[in-house]
Amino acid sequence: MLGLDNIADGGDPSGGVQVWLIDARRPWNLGNVFAGRPEDALLEIDGNARSKAPDVVEGRIQWSFKPGQGGIIVYDDGDIEQELAAEREAYIALSNMPDVGDDGEPLDDSDGASEVAASVNGGNPSKKRKSWSDREDDGDESDEENPRPRQRRRSNSSNTVTSSPSRPLRTRTRDSLSPDPARSPSAPPAAQPPSPRKLRRRLLRLRRKHELILHQYYSLGATYSEPISSLVYSLAEALGREDNDLLWHAIVGVSSLELYGRSMTGVGISTSLDSGGSAGWGGQRGERIRQVLRDEVRRLNPPDPADTRGESARGDASGVIPTTARSPTDTSIRLSPEPRFLLIRHWSLYDSMLHSPYLAARLHIWSDVGRKRLHKLLAKMGVSLSQCKQNYTHMDMELKRGLRQSLLTYAPMYGLDGLVPPPASAGRGKEGWGFVRSWGWKACLSAMDVGVIVGAILEVGKSGVHSDTANKSYDQRGVKREAVDEDGSEETQAWIERFWEAYDALGNIESLKQALPTAQLLHRAILRTGTSLIEKRQIRHLKAFRMAVVKEGPDVQLFTHPAALTKLALWVGEAIAEQEKEQRGKVGKHGKGTPLVMAGLNEARGVYVIVGTGGGGGVVDMALQEKRKQKIDAKAKRKEEKQQEKERERSEKGLGDEEDEEEETEEEDEDESDESDDDDVDERGYGRNRFGNAFQEVVDETNARVRIDSFESCVVEIKKEDLSGFLESLSMKAVIG
Secondary structure (H helix, E strand, C coil): CCCCCCCCCCCCCCCCCEEEEECCEECCCHHHHHCCCCHHHHHHHCCCHHHCCCCEECCEECCCCCCCCCEEEEECCCHHHHHCHHHHHHHHHHHHCCCCCCCCCCCCCHHHHHHHHHHHCCCCCCCCCCCHHHHHHHCHHHHHHCCCCCCEEECCCCCEEECCCCCCCCCCCCHHHCCCCCCCCCCCCCCCCCCHHHHHHHHHHHHHHHHHHHHHHHCCCEEECCCHHHHHHHHHHHCCCCCHHHHHHHHHHHHHHHHHCEEECEEECCCCCCCCCCCCCCHHHHHHHHHHHHHHHHHHCCCCCCCCCHHHHHCCCCCCCCCCCCCCCCCCEEEECCCCCCCHHHCEHHHHHHCCHHHHHHHCCCCHHHHHHHHHHHHHCCCCHHHHCCEHHHCCHHHHHHHHHHHHHHHHHHCCCCCCCCCCECCCECCCCEEEEEECECCEEEHHHHHHHHHHHHHCCCCCCCCCCCCCCECCCCCECCCCCCCCHHHHHHHHHHHHHHHHHCCCHHHHHHCHHHHHHHHHHHHHHHHHHHHCCCCEECCCCEEEEECCCCCHHHHHCHHHHHHHHHHHHHHHHHHHHHHHCCCCCCCCCCCEEEEEEECCCCEEEEEEEECCCCCCCHHHHHHHHHHHHHHHHHHHHHHHHHHHHHHHHCCCHHHHHHHHHHHHHHHHHHHHHHHHHCCCCCCCECHHHHHHHHHHHCCCCEECCCCCCCEEEEEHHHHHHHHHHHCCCCCEC
16 A cells, blocks of 8 residues: 555565654654654665755654655654654664674674774764674684683573683783883783673673663553644644635644543643633643644734724633624634633533533532532522523623633632633733634634534534434343344444544534534533542552443443543542542642542443543642752763773773673672662653553453454453453553652
8 A cells, every 4th residue: 555565575674665653642753753764774775865964863753854755754842852862862862773693602703893892982884784693603613722621600680691702711810900110110911902892791780771672662551742733733833835724623633632631641631720710631732732732823813903892802801712703704712711611602600610620520520519609609600590590692691791700709619720811911911712703604713612513523423313223232122132233344434434424523513513412411411420430439449540331321431432431531630639628738649649540341242341531640840850850960960970980990990701791790789779769850751641551461461352443552442351351451450650
């Protein structure tokens, strides 16, 4: 499909195909980042490649780069340059190392020794190199001339390394270390070159060190970087091709991240900020991205010169959220002080507040006490139940004008500090404000509304789940049928159709309006199911996480899609986190939050869909991260100076292999102690979602029938008979970094 048929013929491994990769999920596949165009392949294609100025250096594209040469090119938001320096060095070093195994065979030939010496000293060995087996064959003749029993020595990694058969072991006495009286006392003895056995030992230790760095990177857990939509918009802006439609799609993409819990610590609940709106995602970094989008909205949607009434008439000054366009042809994007309600323009105020995950967790909406607290809040705001249960667009205009100010006054009494954005000021501007777009008189939707509707199309479909879908696993007599669509091919085909429906809806306002009832249906089901799980105490607390299983009820079929199940898990997880804060005064698990595993039964296929979400801890503090980085750099510099001092002392003493081996063992022990000390300093990966790693470990250890086929590593499918054993093994794993 990609034109890679010429690989077997010795041609370009990329087949001349160039892949441009834009992804917000982390960790990276380091092979794509640092080896998108292997130098070996270029050398075989073009013998003069090394004489030319390189256009890709250690994965970095240079100004001389020209497209069309094949390979993989990744777009990033600066994290590769800022955070992957150690991984870059380790990956490049491993790719340049000779092919050597841990079989303990010696290194005798001079060519191999020079390659190893170049690798140990940081140089690049020749690209056309022999394998270790070839070198050993070349050295057979010299072995036969000087036969000697092989001696085996225990290395630092408990592997046996055979000493060189062509060179007897040297013994040293104290006299051999004394200076020669005929030699000048000021002139140090000439340092002897290291033996091949010593070079091999150093190379193996260096390789294990680099492999450990890569293993630790892949074990950090999942996280999300800058959203793809904002990256693509930045690229279009740099090319001068931005417009209002592209800006709106970028805003919808950024705004919808919170709906699916995609945060800087992976999939999990996000810690809200006082700035309200959707500012809970990404902390300061997320707010900076939204501020750039607000500036773009002002630039591409300037005020109408014919409008003499200015911002006051549009409700910006008074803080009223817009619900209609300014004219029949108005398709502009505006800033709006959006409260953290759900579909407020298309629901009643009461239903919008009732189905808001933010309000549900903090007011305990699942209980009668929580409902009464909501009623008291509305009463203090001066809004009667008859008014708030009308459609929001039909509410009294005076109530709508005073709604935001009333929320700013009374919401903090109930712990709802981030419910609405703060008033605009000269210092903070319109921090926390959301985005609204009009389609003439047809509709007026916020970016969050569009994200909710499009998500519902993906997860449920335009027409929702039919009533007979949940019961098709049983015949008319109530007898259970055999599982159908075991491989999920029919379900996958239905999801593909929903994807194209959602894609078309992004550019068709009528399709969005038609799917509004589906979005309301899904969020009613989330409220019912989440309330049932909490009230019936069906959430179990295991060693490493909390667990809930959705296997009965009228809405069970809605949660067979991983994204819909993720929304339910986030709703329940946020409720649990708020309960922990109220009981303990802090987030559980040493500030990492309590993770949650949610399983949904797909009776038609006989499988459970499992989602693992983080607990909302591990918020990234950029200032603290910079201080930590400086401290680590200073410690690495001191360590390097200490290493250089030891090298000078070793060369002056003229130590041999035996003494050198002992000192290297001591250095290795010191390195391990330094790494253990760094654990307290470098908290990289703290609080990240590690369910993907844990799932894979359980699959490798058990015979569970599991299917891992999702963009999200924290989503798996498992046969219903294997669920209990799978969860039991999972409870012993580290699921949060």
